[in-house]
Amino acid sequence: MTQKLSLPGSEILERPRFAAGATEDLxxxxxxxxxxxxxxxxxxxxxxxxLIRAGESDPTVILIRSGFAFRSCxxxxxxxxxxxxxxxxxxxxxxxxxxxxxxxxxTAAGRIGYQALSATAMRELMAxxxxxxxxxALLAEARWRGDRLxxxxxxxxxxxxxxxxxxDLHDRLRRRGLIAQPIYSLPLTQEQLADHLGLTLxxxxxxxxxxxxxxxxxxxxxxxxxxxxxxxxxxxQGLPQPAELPEAALAAERARSAxxxx
Amino acid sequence: MTQKLSLPGSEILERPRFAAGATEDLxxxxxxxxxxxxxxxxxxxxxxxxLIRAGESDPTVILIRSGFAFRSCxxxxxxxxxxxxxxxxxxxxxxxxxxxxxxxxxTAAGRIGYQALSATAMRELMAxxxxxxxxxALLAEARWRGDRLxxxxxxxxxxxxxxxxxxDLHDRLRRRGLIAQPIYSLPLTQEQLADHLGLTLxxxxxxxxxxxxxxxxxxxxxxxxxxxxxxxxxxxQGLPQPAELPEAALAAERARSAxxxx
DNA sequence: CGGCGGATTGAAGGGAATCAATGCTTGTGG
DNA sequence: CCACAAGCATTGATTCCCTTCAATCCGCCG
Numbered sequence: 368m369t370q371k372l373s374l375p376g377s378e379i380l381e382r383p384r385f386a387a388g389a390t391e392d393l394x395x396x397x398x399x400x401x402x403x404x405x406x407x408x409x410x411x412x413x414x415x416x417x418l419i420r421a422g423e424s425d426p427t428v429i430l431i432r433s434g435f436a437f438r439s440c441x442x443x444x445x446x447x448x449x450x451x452x453x454x455x456x457x458x459x460x461x462x463x464x465x466x467x468x469x470x471x472x473x474t475a476a477g478r479i480g481y482q483a484l485s486a487t488a489m490r491e492l493m494a495x496x497x498x499x500x501x502x503x504a505l506l507a508e509a510r511w512r513g514d515r516l517x518x519x520x521x522x523x524x525x526x527x528x529x530x531x532x533x534x535d536l537h538d539r540l541r542r543r544g545l546i547a548q549p550i551y552s553l554p555l556t557q558e559q560l561a562d563h564l565g566l567t568l569x570x571x572x573x574x575x576x577x578x579x580x581x582x583x584x585x586x587x588x589x590x591x592x593x594x595x596x597x598x599x600x601x602x603x604q605g606l607p608q609p610a611e612l613p614e615a616a617l618a619a620e621r622a623r624s625a626x627x628x629x
Numbered sequence: 630m631t632q633k634l635s636l637p638g639s640e641i642l643e644r645p646r647f648a649a650g651a652t653e654d655l656x657x658x659x660x661x662x663x664x665x666x667x668x669x670x671x672x673x674x675x676x677x678x679x680l681i682r683a684g685e686s687d688p689t690v691i692l693i694r695s696g697f698a699f700r701s702c703x704x705x706x707x708x709x710x711x712x713x714x715x716x717x718x719x720x721x722x723x724x725x726x727x728x729x730x731x732x733x734x735x736t737a738a739g740r741i742g743y744q745a746l747s748a749t750a751m752r753e754l755m756a757x758x759x760x761x762x763x764x765x766a767l768l769a770e771a772r773w774r775g776d777r778l779x780x781x782x783x784x785x786x787x788x789x790x791x792x793x794x795x796x797d798l799h800d801r802l803r804r805r806g807l808i809a810q811p812i813y814s815l816p817l818t819q820e821q822l823a824d825h826l827g828l829t830l831x832x833x834x835x836x837x838x839x840x841x842x843x844x845x846x847x848x849x850x851x852x853x854x855x856x857x858x859x860x861x862x863x864x865x866q867g868l869p870q871p872a873e874l875p876e877a878a879l880a881a882e883r884a885r886s887a888x889x890x891x
Numbered sequence: 892c893g894g895c896g897g898a899t900t901g902a903a904g905g906g907a908a909t910c911a912a913t914g915c916t917t918g919t920g921g
Numbered sequence: 922c923c924a925c926a927a928g929c930a931t932t933g934a935t936t937c938c939c940t941t942c943a944a945t946c947c948g949c950c951g
Contacts, residue, residue: 393727421869427673440780444865448780465655465762470773470869489805490762499761500727500752506768507724511732513775518710521782521827524906556929565783572931588916596899605705607683607732786938818897832939834899848950 371376390398396501401460403492404430404482412475414554418483419460419473425453426463427483434479435554439562440471449563451512452476452536456543459509461502464490477554477589515606520565523605525574528564530603533584549593553586632642658763662720665754665878666692666744674737676816680745681722688725689745693717696741697816701824702733711825713774714738714817716799718805721771726752739816739851764861777868782827785867787836790826792865795846795853815848 412418418436419426419592431453438459439452450471451460461559463469463486484492493499519531536553540546544605557575558568565576566617578584593599661775671694674680680698681688691698693715700713700721712733715721725731725748746754755761781793798815819837820830828836840846845861847854855861 392875417944426738438776440776441870442780442784442869446784448784450776450779461765462772465766465769471776493762493765494758496756496758496761499758502729503723503755503761503765503768506765506772507727510724510768510772510775513772513779514700514702514712514733517712517775517782517827518704520779522704522708522710551722557931565779567908568930569909569932573907576931607702607704819899820897829940830898831900831941835939838899 368376378627392500393504395462396495396497396499396504399495399498400501401430403488403498403576404484407482407484409480409482411478411480414475414477416475417472418475418481419463419469421470421472424468426460426466426469426486427459427491428458428463428486429473430458430482430484432480432482434481435476436473436479436481437476437555437559437563438473440470447562449559450516451509452532452563454536454539454543455545455549460486461489461506461509464493464502474504476559477552516563518606524547525564525566525570527602527605528566528575529560529574529578530583530599531606532560533586533593534565534599534603535574537591537593537596551595552589553591554589654759654762654767658757658759658761658766661757661760662754662763663692665750666746669744669746671742671744673740673742674735678737679734680737680743681725681731681733683732683734684730686730688722688728688731688748690720690722690725690748690751691735692744692746693719693721694742694744696709696743697738698735698741698743699738699817699821699825700733700735709824710827711821712778713771714794714825716798716801716805717807720767722748723751723768723771726755726764733870738821739814778825780868787826787828787832788839789864789867790828791822791833791836791840792861793868794822794847795848795855796861796865799853799855799858811858813853814851815853816851832846 397595418429433455435455436453436457436459437449438453439447439449441447451459451474459473460469488504493502515531515535519528523531533553537546537549537551539549545551555563557571560566561568561571564571575586578586581598582594583602585594680691683702695717697717698715698719698721699711700715701709701711703709713721715735721735751764755764777793777797777888781790785793795815799808799811799813802813814876817825819833822828823830823833826833837848839848840848843860844856845864847856
């Protein structure tokens with residue numbers, strides 16, 4: 368059924384770029400949205416502080432300035448599924464523009480700085496086509512990450528899943544210019560990693576040990592040290608290429624950093 | 630860490646509704662988008678016909694009029710992950726407005742009728758704030774389904790996963806008025822179900838047998854017969870409530886069906 | 892009839908979960 | 922300054938869900 372597919376994996380090397388007809392507006396929208404966020408005060412929150420709770424009224428849209436956060440939902444049995452990890456520069460909660468109440472929780476993973484915009488304000492901003500397009504792009508990117516996670520959990524083993532996660536985070540941070548070396552802090556407990564990867568704490572631990580023994584990555588005290596990027600990439604093979612903010616957004620990102628970043 | 634959470638599961642009984650401030654526009658946007666689609670000719674495709682291929686240029690946005698389709702991506706080892714199942718009334722490919730090239734494949738699961746809009750045309754439509762908002766809502770809903778899938782694969786066992794799938798599909802079809810009884814056709818092979826649920830063909834088969842023996846659901850020859858909706862719901866417990874098109878879209882949907890549906 | 896895709900079923904093995912201790916840090920308070 | 926508790930990390934032993942491998946069967950079509 369599935370074709371022979373002898374593609375050596377180097378097929379879709381490009382990450383999804385924005386459509387030509389939209390790039391201009393996207394850039395513009397990105398800038399304007401950042402400006403809107405810049406109006407609001409930067410706030411801070413510590414570990415495990417909920418930024419948005421599922422079901423609460425009057426949700427906000429959030430721009431993370433620094434640190435990590437995650438989106439999660441509670442399961443009936445009390446377990447938790449962490450659906451997305453958010454890093455500095457990410458905007459989350461755009462769907463609150465159209466939903467009365469948020470569906471999931473958004474929680475600070477460690478100490479973070481962020482700015483918030485009320486859903487109403489965001490809704491008004493959406494009147495600007497450029498911003499509307501940018502919002503769509505943000506959501507599209509988030510969905511892509513979600514799809515990727517589903518594929519990862521569904522078809523890769525624990526070893527590969529963790530590699531994908533650590534590599535993707537590395538690439539995201541790298542692309543945003545937030546790190547210069549293959550080292551970054553990741554303020555998630557092993558239990559939280561497990562909740563994200565569809566594993567158990569114990570198995571995450573064992574797998575991390577294996578990765579350490581293989582001298583591929585070292586995750587100690589919430590610090591990730593990638594010892595062998597090549598082999599990490601090899602081990603993370605299997606999924607389609609990581610889709611991330613393409614150059615348009617990247618440019619915007621750079622612009623943002625270049626401006627005073629508060 | 631996780632609170633005691635003695636919520637009996639009946640907490641978030643409501644599905645995500647659209648925000649009050651947006652409902653009007655959403656309805657309007659939905660109607661206008663349908664109208665735009667109505668301009669284009671209804672096309673048909675048979676089983677396994679790709680509607681959109683990852684990487685191809687000039688992608689379209691698609692409204693499914695009848696039948697089932699699915700979104701999938703290929704993994705490096707040749708396996709496939711089916712990330713979403715699309716039913717009549719679904720719009721897919723909205724993200725093509727912002728992406729140059731689609732990231733995933735969209736394939737007809739059986740014989741389907743659909744209408745297509747070029748990404749360029751859709752991009753122009755987005756100038757209408759109502760349509761832009763509706764597009765955002767569509768994407769938000771798709772993401773929610775993706776998140777749900779990830780949680781399902783990550784935290785539920787095969788039995789529950791299949792129940793969730795069959796129940797969710799039932800509810801979606803029911804809510805759109807496409808079925809009146811707990812019976813529907815599902816033109817997916819067991820291998821495709823496996824690719825969707827992160828299982829193997831063999832195990833899907835065994836689990837379906839068990840469900841049959843338990844007299845909960847019967848899946849035979851691509852026809853799903855829910856024998857005991859109550860117990861199916863019970864078995865599908867565990868995830869947060871299914872998020873689907875809320876009444877706004879529902880109304881639009883009804884309006885659509887009420888008009889000639891081509 | 893033969894071939895083929897899909898469904899079904901058995902047997903065996905493995906990856907991950909579960910159960911259960913034991914370290915290790917860190918922060919708190921005496 | 923040390924004791925102590927709490928949360929997190931680590932590790933072993935055991936269990937089991939799911940995969941893998943391998944046939945067989947069935948319905949369909951040329």
